[in-house]
Amino acid sequence: MAINLTIPKMVFAIEGIEIGVTEAGIKKENRKDLTVFKLDEGTTVSGVFTKNLFCAAPVQIAKKHLLLGKPIRSLVINTGNANAGTGQNGLKNAQTICSSLGNLLKIEDCQVLPFSTGVVLEPLPVDKILNNLYKAVLKSDKNNWMEAAYGIMTTDTIPKIFSEQFTIDQKVFTITGISKGAGMIHPNMATMLGFIGTDIGIKQSLLDKIIKDLADKSFNRITIDGDTSTNDSFIIMATGKSKIKLESEHDSNYHIILDALAKAASDLAQKIVRDAEGATKFITLQVEKAASKEEALAIAYSVAKSPLVKTAFYASDPNIGRILVAIGYSNTNIPINKVKIWLNDLLIVENGELSKFYTEESGKKVMKQSEIVIKISLNNGYFAEKVYTCDLSHDYVTINSDYRS
Amino acid sequence: MAINLTIPKMVFAIEGIEIGVTEAGIKKENRKDLTVFKLDEGTTVSGVFTKNLFCAAPVQIAKKHLLLGKPIRSLVINTGNANAGTGQNGLKNAQTICSSLGNLLKIEDCQVLPFSTGVVLEPLPVDKILNNLYKAVLKSDKNNWMEAAYGIMTTDTIPKIFSEQFTIDQKVFTITGISKGAGMIHPNMATMLGFIGTDIGIKQSLLDKIIKDLADKSFNRITIDGDTSTNDSFIIMATGKSKIKLESEHDSNYHIILDALAKAASDLAQKIVRDAEGATKFITLQVEKAASKEEALAIAYSVAKSPLVKTAFYASDPNIGRILVAIGYSNTNIPINKVKIWLNDLLIVENGELSKFYTEESGKKVMKQSEIVIKISLNNGYFAEKVYTCDLSHDYVTINSDYRS
Numbered sequence A, B: 001m002a003i004n005l006t007i008p009k010m011v012f013a014i015e016g017i018e019i020g021v022t023e024a025g026i027k028k029e030n031r032k033d034l035t036v037f038k039l040d041e042g043t044t045v046s047g048v049f050t051k052n053l054f055c056a057a058p059v060q061i062a063k064k065h066l067l068l069g070k071p072i073r074s075l076v077i078n079t080g081n082a083n084a085g086t087g088q089n090g091l092k093n094a095q096t097i098c099s100s101l102g103n104l105l106k107i108e109d110c111q112v113l114p115f116s117t118g119v120v121l122e123p124l125p126v127d128k129i130l131n132n133l134y135k136a137v138l139k140s141d142k143n144n145w146m147e148a149a150y151g152i153m154t155t156d157t158i159p160k161i162f163s164e165q166f167t168i169d170q171k172v173f174t175i176t177g178i179s180k181g182a183g184m185i186h187p188n189m190a191t192m193l194g195f196i197g198t199d200i201g202i203k204q205s206l207l208d209k210i211i212k213d214l215a216d217k218s219f220n221r222i223t224i225d226g227d228t229s230t231n232d233s234f235i236i237m238a239t240g241k242s243k244i245k246l247e248s249e250h251d252s253n254y255h256i257i258l259d260a261l262a263k264a265a266s267d268l269a270q271k272i273v274r275d276a277e278g279a280t281k282f283i284t285l286q287v288e289k290a291a292s293k294e295e296a297l298a299i300a301y302s303v304a305k306s307p308l309v310k311t312a313f314y315a316s317d318p319n320i321g322r323i324l325v326a327i328g329y330s331n332t333n334i335p336i337n338k339v340k341i342w343l344n345d346l347l348i349v350e351n352g353e354l355s356k357f358y359t360e361e362s363g364k365k366v367m368k369q370s371e372i373v374i375k376i377s378l379n380n381g382y383f384a385e386k387v388y389t390c391d392l393s394h395d396y397v398t399i400n401s402d403y404r405s
Helices: A057-068 A087-105 A126-138 A145-151 A204-215 A254-274 A293-305 A307-314 A320-328 A360-367 A394-400 B057-068 B087-105 B126-138 B145-151 B204-215 B254-274 B293-305 B307-314 B320-328 B360-367 B394-400
Strands: A017-023 A032-039 A044-049 A074-081 A112-119 A160-168 A171-180 A193-198 A233-238 A282-290 A340-343 A346-350 A371-377 A383-390 B017-023 B032-039 B044-049 B074-081 B112-119 B160-168 B171-180 B193-198 B233-238 B282-290 B340-343 B346-350 B371-377 B383-390
Touching: A017 A126, A017 A145, A032 A126, A032 A145, A044 A057, A044 A204, A057 A087, A057 A112, A074 A087, A074 A126, A087 A112, A087 A126, A145 A160, A145 A171, A160 A254, A171 A254, A193 A254, A204 A233, A204 A254, A254 A282, A254 A383, A282 A293, A293 A307, A293 A320, A293 A371, A293 A383, A307 A320, A307 B394, A320 A346, A340 A360, A346 A360, A394 B307, A394 B394, B017 B126, B017 B145, B032 B126, B032 B145, B044 B057, B044 B204, B057 B087, B057 B112, B074 B087, B074 B126, B087 B112, B087 B126, B145 B160, B145 B171, B160 B254, B171 B254, B193 B254, B204 B233, B204 B254, B254 B282, B254 B383, B282 B293, B293 B307, B293 B320, B293 B371, B293 B383, B307 B320, B320 B340, B320 B346, B340 B360, B346 B360
Parallel strands: A074 A112, A193 A233, A282 A371, B074 B112, B193 B233, B282 B371
Antiparallel strands: A017 A032, A032 A074, A044 A233, A160 A171, A171 A193, A282 A383, A340 A346, A340 A371, B017 B032, B032 B074, B044 B233, B160 B171, B171 B193, B282 B383, B340 B346, B340 B371
16 A cells, blocks of 8 residues: 555646557566657756666666767666676677667667566567567657556555646646656565656756766655666656747856756655555655764664664654664764754754653654654755655565565 | 674683672563673773764763763663663763763763663663662672673573683683674664673773774674664773783784684674564575775675665575675775676686676575675775674564564
């Protein structure tokens, strides 16, 4: 049961992007497991990927193709198999898919980006993909974002989609995006994927810079169980079909557009946490007044990853000691007697000690909620960071100790 | 049910160390919760403590007293209350206990080291301790190590004790030690405590150096859930009553003695993992041929702390993908195509890929065992490290999401 995860009533198409979803029987029959994006000429594309050393074949190919610099005109995503830990054959297979799709679309193979998610250490059933690519191409339509949200799901329980229109100077622009994945769900590390499309035109070099900042406010700020998979990928496609163009950080529209994109990315990343199976609480770690970004992140992640903190949240137990301990081993040098902590609006720690006004009753009340913000003020500087996570439940163990079939 | 945790048939006294254990009713009545060590003149004492920024009052006092440099002649350990997160009052209370015991033993308060373990963020019932110290002193006897092992338990299910005699040049020396604690057991972060006594004479400066090396082979190499408490402490007491003296690293007996002490420390540290409640598997991470100690440790801890790896072990599932992924996000730059991994004697990964000879059947067989060594050879240098951990089970969540009473 996802935590307060909404599906937008209206999903807007993005001019210049068409999507087709089909069944290729990659792992299971009668399942939409193959998705193709077609991008009009003039679209700029940027991506950020997992830093895991064992990064999967599709990730290696996607990075290579982005570096080669030719305009990216297509994305292909399969579920059912991550094509990870598959060595040279895996790379060959990912390349073959790009060539085959390139032929169908009359573009070069280096203009295609491949993505895979699913079982690792098993060879990709590449023939099934090759035989069905044309179907996805034939079915492509600009109104298929919801289909795509379903098409990229593996063990997600609910499609994750964002879609909104914004106005600048009476000109409208649109952002629509989808995401999938939550590390907890499947024994084989459900990959995190995010795809955002917009009809704004964004210069390539600027987009390359923007996407890193966006990732650092969204997909790089979620943690479910601390594990990052071999296939994590986040892509932005800017088609330029609207009347709005972004050339540099000095454009008057820069901040409005960045905020809109950040809203999309953050929403899609948070939805991954909200759908983490077994999760009953959506937890925000908000660290403020840190001496540096690194200090803020170290504290936020220390608390967000602590099994003792996460099981306390599962129990709705305002166990303040565990939060303090997690801050204490964060590998920072913060002055602990300046620390202030709130659970939502409730002040629980002041000057590094239990707040004089704190009562167990008030703590219990806050902890019963499904959305909780742990705000930690370090009073040590001017930097702030946010990290999103969920609680640790019996279901997490159940799901992840189920023997792989 | 602890995993292969033995209690020695014979527990040897250490000449120069007497121990008394009594009931002070600190948290519960009729429970041995107050332990006093008396050390003869000539004993050298060294300690290493938690690096947690919120380190408890007793830890702050113990560190201060060790730094002051007067000979340490007594230790006092209470369970039931950690005296952590207790601010200035907590420090005052810990100091008062040292003064009171100092008076009883006719030593200065800075010659006493205090230790506490139990509930945090609650004031220490210091009167109960002060009123019962004399009982512990009266009952002190050199044959009370087993009593002490019980006396320091909080939610441990079994006393942890090591005792062995060694011979050098037909001269006998003795090492006896006790430990307690396993992060998983109690919602309030059961502290890790270790106390080792020996009748060897060890020069103070040498002991100060030795204890750090020993901690780095033992207590600093275990992880149950990654959380380190506010009270973790490890103490060595060398009475000098045997005929064997250690003056410097160049003594011919240095390595024999160091190995013996390492055996004791390692045994006591591993026992903490073996008694981690809910644990069903004792797991050793053995990383070899790393480019540096830091690289070896980063890899070992990454795997040892991964919830996905630990739940797989709980399921007896040879999920190799999860081990590779954990290595992959270890924040190192190892050449992954050189990685070799064994589960006990079974080679599972070679050249960064699944071993050609690996079968699921053989993997399942190994994973059914309760003692498993994950050996990871990086082929990247000459450094090696070992880390000990256990699996992640339903019981972990149950125990740690029980509302505090």
